[in-house]
Amino acid sequence: MRTIFAIIFLSAGLISQAQINPTRDSSKYSDPQNMDVVYTAEAKCTVGEDLMYKTIYAGINYSEEAKKANIKDEVLVSFDVNFDSKLQEFTIVHGVGYGIDEQIIAAIKTLKFDAAVMNGIKVRQNVMLTIPIRTYPEM
Template sequence: MKTLLLLVSICLVTTISAQVINTHDSTKYSDPQNMDVIYSGEAKYVGNETDMYAIIYKSIEYSQEAKDASIDDDVMVSFDVNFDGKLQDFVIVHGVGFNIDEQIVDAIKKMEFKPAVMNGIEVRQNVMLTIPIRTYSDM
């Protein structure tokens, strides 16, 4: 009986001492590759948004076909703003045709953008612009 009690006591002490006390802060990442990312500034046009859209709209020359088509849609353009402010990788996500999409991309390519800032470093960021297009035959 003493032997059994001794074995049970040893197992109990071993089990209790084997428990690890978690002193790790659960709010922090343990993997340095998964650090907190803080954007202090998103990529954006250097002027204000109203001016940006005004430049885009002034650059569009509507064909008679586009006017007659009575377009009531949006053009969605995706592109990257590099850490140096240069634009690349333009994709027309949704277009309206009639060469309007290409004119919008050409206008955006001529604009100046500020890069995004993450943790104090300028980085590349994707920007998605939605440009409403409304045409009618009396334009």
């Protein structure tokens, strides 16, 4: 009987050590596609969505070639907002060319973002923005 109690006591001690403890290491929560993570708060631009898009559009200087091309498309940009709110890993998933894609990334880099929060811990989150682009010669 004492042997059984000793085994149960030791097992309980070992099991309690195997529990996962929260960490501030953002690499533990890496999920590039945001498939498995449920965030308490999503990463977001500090100035709000409307001003964010106004800032992005203000940062685009359309070339004459772009204006003449009559572009009716969207730029899809993917980037990470790190746990310290720094932006990194920019990727143009779908671009329109004419230097517009690069200008959009440069404009996004000027913006401030709040990091995503999961269980009270700031974590990295992938953000994807769709920016509609319309050009015409009379611009």
